[in-house]
Amino acid sequence: MFKNFTSDDTITTEITVTNGFFDGGAGTKAGSNFTTSSLSSTQKSYYYNLQYNSKDHFSLSYGHIGGSGSAEQSTTFEGTTQAVYKQFYNFTEPSAQKLRDGTGFIINEVTQSDAYFIAAERLQMKDRLNPGTWTIELSGSTSLRTTAGSGSTLHLTDDSKTTDPITPGSPFGEVYSIYSGSAGTVQSTTTQYGKFYPDAGLFVLSAAELSSSLPGESGYIQSASLIDTEGSGLAQDTRVADAADNAIKMAVALQKGSVTLRSEEKQYIYDYFCRAKASEFNLSQNVTFWSGSDYTIRHNDMVTNPQTYISEVGLFDELNNLIAVGRLSSPINKNFSSEAIVKVRLTY
Amino acid sequence: MGILDNDTVVVDAILTKIGRQKLANGQPLGITKFSFGDTGVDYTLYNPDHPSGSDSYGTAITSLPMLEAVPDDNVFLRSKLWGSGERNVQNFSFITVQNTSVTIMKVPSQTQSTPVTINPTVFPVVPDATFDFKILDVRGVAVRGIKNVPFDHPDPASGIVSGRTLEINAQAQQITSQKSFGIEITREGTAPAFVTVTMETNNSTT
Numbered sequence: 421m422f423k424n425f426t427s428d429d430t431i432t433t434e435i436t437v438t439n440g441f442f443d444g445g446a447g448t449k450a451g452s453n454f455t456t457s458s459l460s461s462t463q464k465s466y467y468y469n470l471q472y473n474s475k476d477h478f479s480l481s482y483g484h485i486g487g488s489g490s491a492e493q494s495t496t497f498e499g500t501t502q503a504v505y506k507q508f509y510n511f512t513e514p515s516a517q518k519l520r521d522g523t524g525f526i527i528n529e530v531t532q533s534d535a536y537f538i539a540a541e542r543l544q545m546k547d548r549l550n551p552g553t554w555t556i557e558l559s560g561s562t563s564l565r566t567t568a569g570s571g572s573t574l575h576l577t578d579d580s581k582t583t584d585p586i587t588p589g590s591p592f593g594e595v596y597s598i599y600s601g602s603a604g605t606v607q608s609t610t611t612q613y614g615k616f617y618p619d620a621g622l623f624v625l626s627a628a629e630l631s632s633s634l635p636g637e638s639g640y641i642q643s644a645s646l647i648d649t650e651g652s653g654l655a656q657d658t659r660v661a662d663a664a665d666n667a668i669k670m671a672v673a674l675q676k677g678s679v680t681l682r683s684e685e686k687q688y689i690y691d692y693f694c695r696a697k698a699s700e701f702n703l704s705q706n707v708t709f710w711s712g713s714d715y716t717i718r719h720n721d722m723v724t725n726p727q728t729y730i731s732e733v734g735l736f737d738e739l740n741n742l743i744a745v746g747r748l749s750s751p752i753n754k755n756f757s758s759e760a761i762v763k764v765r766l767t768y
Numbered sequence: 769m770g771i772l773d774n775d776t777v778v779v780d781a782i783l784t785k786i787g788r789q790k791l792a793n794g795q796p797l798g799i800t801k802f803s804f805g806d807t808g809v810d811y812t813l814y815n816p817d818h819p820s821g822s823d824s825y826g827t828a829i830t831s832l833p834m835l836e837a838v839p840d841d842n843v844f845l846r847s848k849l850w851g852s853g854e855r856n857v858q859n860f861s862f863i864t865v866q867n868t869s870v871t872i873m874k875v876p877s878q879t880q881s882t883p884v885t886i887n888p889t890v891f892p893v894v895p896d897a898t899f900d901f902k903i904l905d906v907r908g909v910a911v912r913g914i915k916n917v918p919f920d921h922p923d924p925a926s927g928i929v930s931g932r933t934l935e936i937n938a939q940a941q942q943i944t945s946q947k948s949f950g951i952e953i954t955r956e957g958t959a960p961a962f963v964t965v966t967m968e969t970n971n972s973t974t
Contacts, residue, residue, distance in 0.1 A: 421850035421956060422801040430799075692781075694802045696849075701804050703851035703860075707959060708811040714891075715860035715959055721816050723858055726851070729829050732805040732837070733779060734845035737798040740900070740928060742841040743790070744799070746781035747834050751809055753826055754849070763778045764802070768791070 421701065422736060425692065433689045438550045441540070441681035443473040451559070451675040454478075456668075465491060465500045468671045476541045478674070482627070482666035483508060484534040485524045488658035489666050499660065501534070508537055508624065512595075512617060514588045527626040528612040534656055535614070536630060536670045540621030540681070549618045550682035551580035551596055552604035556623070559676035560634030560653035573677060574633050576625075577601040578616040579609070586615070593619030603680065618684070627666070630654040634673065652676065690766040694733050698759050702726045728754045733764050784841040785923075805845040808835065842904055842926065850957050862959035863888050863899065870963060872938045874970040881970050883910075883937035886963055888953050897955065901934040903927050905949040908967060910937040919943055938967045945969060 440447030449472055457469040457476060467481040482489060483505025490499025506522070513519050525532045538556070540549055555577050562572040578596040581604040585594040598614040601607040611633075614625035635641075636653015642663065652672045657664045703709070703726055711718040717726070729751035735744040746764045754760055783791070790797055813828040820827075837844060851857075870884045890897045903909060906927040908919030912935070914927035919942040934951070947967050954960040 699853040701849035746779035
């Protein structure tokens with residue numbers, strides 16, 4: 421027997437589900453868990469991938485508005501860092517005029533000639549990154565010394581807990597400022613370190629500000645071969661030379677730091693209230709409900725007071741196609757003395 | 769004085785293959801009705817002689833852990849609950865068919881097949897009774913009211929038609945290997961019947 425739903429029987433709810441960003445649902449990972457994936461030298465001139473559990477989690481890149489830090493850059497040849505910078509700018513800037521003029525990222529009220537980019541892997545971030553809960557801890561050396569000194573860390577988070585999104589934002593959604601702090605609690609708004617685009621899973625970090633906080637030792641700046649030594653930092657190598665490699669510096673800063681991050685996903689819950697009134701659903705098509713070739717009711721005491729056991733609920737369309745099915749953990753007894761309400765929940 | 773339990777049972781449902789196909793095709797699910805079922809419940813476990821009394825007659829049934837739902841729409845909801853106030857029901861009506869196993873035979877020297885007609889009756893007799901015929905795999909099958917699905921289609925698809933009888937045939941020149949499938953014949957408030965249909969090959973004239 422089918423029973424039609426009324427308008428009071430169905431309720432739709434939208435919920436936001438958050439999970440740890442990292443493989444397996446972990447929300448925090450020390451940088452020592454991250455490895456750089458194997459990429460070709462051409463790919464590395466644009467970006468590095470950071471992996472956890474052999475799965476890509478972040479892509480790291482460095483961009484310069486004029487192409488500095490590329491292997492090659494001239495009036496007739498656009499360097500890789502310029503291409504990176506302009507791609508991300510084109511992607512995030514909502515103003516047609518600024519795009520036309522090639523204004524560039526404005527962070528801390530200053531046009532940034534260069535920036536570090538951290539792009540989250542789509543598979544891990546689901547619909548978007550969860551704002552107001554993340555911490556990126558970058559590690560490096562605090563001064564441009566020629567000898568190894570003690571390291572320092574810079575904790576970054578966004579200001580979404582206390583501040584409305586930046587306006588105008590981006591063509592695709594909210595933008596928040598990145599400041600020093602942890603888990604959405606901003607420590608100081610003196611220095612804006614960058615912009616956070618949760619819908620794109622993108623962090624745009626001012627290279628100048630990061631360099632100012634964690635420059636690294638002077639010998640480190642121009643030598644990618646020193647990445648595993650102490651004294652690493654984020655001061656930019658702005659030479660136009662084969663050896664210039666700034667993106668790897670962000671990889672090292674993350675590998676020596678840690679990341680706390682959550683994914684966010686919108687889900688829709690459809691609740692269907694299936695109601696059996698006292699007089700309904702008290703007989704069964706189940707063959708064991710009956711006995712013999714003439715289908716006599718099996719138990720005599722059920723003639724006047726039939727008992728059925730609801731073990732499943734089916735949701736059907738107009739053509740009686742079974743669209744969804746739910747099973748109860750244990751059957752519910754139904755008879756003329758009882759009513760049953762089963763809330764069937766569909767989530768997708 | 770105890771506190772009455774007013775909990776609503778909450779069940780997490782899963783989409784069947786048909787539901788998923790609808791979503792994949794961008795169609796709304798179009799859920800408009802529901803039904804309760806008791807597939808898997810064995811009423812021979814109901815024990816009116818239980819020493820603990822009437823509250824415990826169904827203990828063996830209610831204590832049994834249930835199997836979880838699967839997406840195949842032919843696994844569950846095969847026996848539905850029904851009734852809207854009927855009491856003193858002593859016998860259940862049931863559907864009978866002359867043959868529970870029929871064969872769609874190839875026409876000699878042709879690539880056509882000869883249709884078969886399934887003509888169910890219901891007991892006690894109901895004049896002009898109509899039935900729902902659920903063909904569990906319509907690939908290669910020709911039935912009025914169901915869109916032809918090629919015999920070699922990778923995914924099985926079921927189809928339902930209603931009527932007093934069902935004429936069913938094989939799609940001409942399509943059947944490259946002999947195949948059997950089931951047809952469930954149902955009618956509300958009636959025990960269902962099941963017919964197995966075998967289709968002979970008809971892809972050549974030999």
